[in-house]
Amino acid sequence: xxxxxxxxxxxxxxxxxxxxxxxxxxxxxxxxxxxxxxxxxxxxxxxxxxxxxxxxxxxxxxxxxxxxxxxxxxxxxxxxxxxxxxxxxxxxxxxxxxxxxxxxxxxxxxxxx
Amino acid sequence: xxxxxxxxxxxxxxxxxxxxxxxxxxxxxxxxxxxxxxxxxxxxxxxxxxxxxxxxxxxxxxxxxxxxxxxxxxxxxxxxxxxxxxxxxxxxxxxxxxxxxxxxxxxxxxxxxxx
Numbered sequence: 001x002x003x004x005x006x007x008x009x010x011x012x013x014x015x016x017x018x019x020x021x022x023x024x025x026x027x028x029x030x031x032x033x034x035x036x037x038x039x040x041x042x043x044x045x046x047x048x049x050x051x052x053x054x055x056x057x058x059x060x061x062x063x064x065x066x067x068x069x070x071x072x073x074x075x076x077x078x079x080x081x082x083x084x085x086x087x088x089x090x091x092x093x094x095x096x097x098x099x100x101x102x103x104x105x106x107x108x109x110x111x112x113x
Numbered sequence: 114x115x116x117x118x119x120x121x122x123x124x125x126x127x128x129x130x131x132x133x134x135x136x137x138x139x140x141x142x143x144x145x146x147x148x149x150x151x152x153x154x155x156x157x158x159x160x161x162x163x164x165x166x167x168x169x170x171x172x173x174x175x176x177x178x179x180x181x182x183x184x185x186x187x188x189x190x191x192x193x194x195x196x197x198x199x200x201x202x203x204x205x206x207x208x209x210x211x212x213x214x215x216x217x218x219x220x221x222x223x224x225x226x227x228x
Contacts, residue, residue, distance in 0.1 A: 034217075043117070043205050043219030044156070089155060091217075101217065103155040 002027040004092050004104035012110045017080055021107045023073040023090030035064050035075045036089040038106070044089055047075070080111045115140050115210050117220035125226045126196055133192045134223045136206030141186040144209040147179070150222070151202045159204075162189040196227045 004025045013019050025033070032051045036044035048057045048064040050073070057064050061078045077084055090104040116139040126132050136145065145162040160168040160181055168181035183189040193200050206220040 036219075041222070041224070043207075043221050045219070046216050049216065101158070103157075105155045 002092075002094060002102050004090055004102045006088075006090050006104040006107050008107060009105070010108040010110070012112060013080055015080060015082055015111050015113050018076065018078050019080060019109065021075045021077075021088050021090075021109070023075070023092075023104055025071050025073070025090070025092045025102070025104075027071075027092040027094045027102050029095040030068060030071075031093040031095045033064075033066055033073050033093075034091045034101075035062070035073075036091060038087045038089060040086070047088075077109075080109075082111050082113060085109060085111045114216075115142055115208050115218040117206055117208060117218055119204075119206055119220040119223050121223060122221065123224040123226075125228060127228055128197055130196055131192055131194045132196065132225060133190050134204055134206070134225075136189045136191070136220055138187045138208050138218075140210070142208040142210050143186075145183055145189045146207040146209075146217075147181060147189070147191045148205040148207060148219075149202045150205060156205065159191070162191075193225065196225075198227045201225055201227045 007022045034049045035047045038044040047059050047062050050057050050066045052068050063076045066073045087106040087108050089106045092102045118137045120135045147159040148156040150156045158171050159174045160170040162168050162181050162183040164183045180192045203222040203224050205222045208218050
């Protein structure tokens with residue numbers, strides 16, 4: 001069964017600190033993996049997208065990594081800000097089936113001053 | 114890119130009634146989708162809204178309960194019919210702007226509470 005699991009479920013850090021969120025998936029065959037940020041009461045907004053051949057992709061203070069062999073991805077947030085408080089969702093698309101995206105349950109991040 | 118708006122942003126409804134949610138995209142898109150996000154949960158795909166034809170529903174979702182329209186390339190509606198408290202959720206509209214691995218954009222969501 002195609003699944004996407006994220007850890008931790010929730011995380012609290014102090015402003016200025018770094019953190020890393022994890023995503024493990026069993027989706028196969030694999031097409032791409034995306035990380036989204038979802039602020040409370042808003043729709044998800046894309047941070048990064050990586051295909052099978054990409055290992056790292058950055059978007060400002062956000063850096064995503066992908067290990068397609070172990071089916072793991074991480075999202076590293078550097079020098080966290082209060083505005084980083086949100087849910088971060090890992091989404092994996094398989095190659096079978098049109099536009100079938102498997103959503104992780106998300107990690108809820110809270111950044112404290 | 115695509116900017117997606119939804120109406121209403123939130124509503125409180127009585128059991129047994131129906132609510133239609135509108136989704137408007139600021140540009141023509143190839144694919145439109147409707148998702149449900151229950152409290153503390155991730156997104157679950159309800160259906161793909163097909164322009165000019167019946168929507169394609171995911172397992173567990175049926176047309177009688179969630180009728181969908183997509184009359185053109187920028188607009189879609191989702192109706193939640195004969196509502197029960199279990200339908201309380203956030204409903205999100207989404208769109209793809211091209212083919213292949215194009216970015217998937219999301220609307221702000223409609224927060225529905227059924228009493």
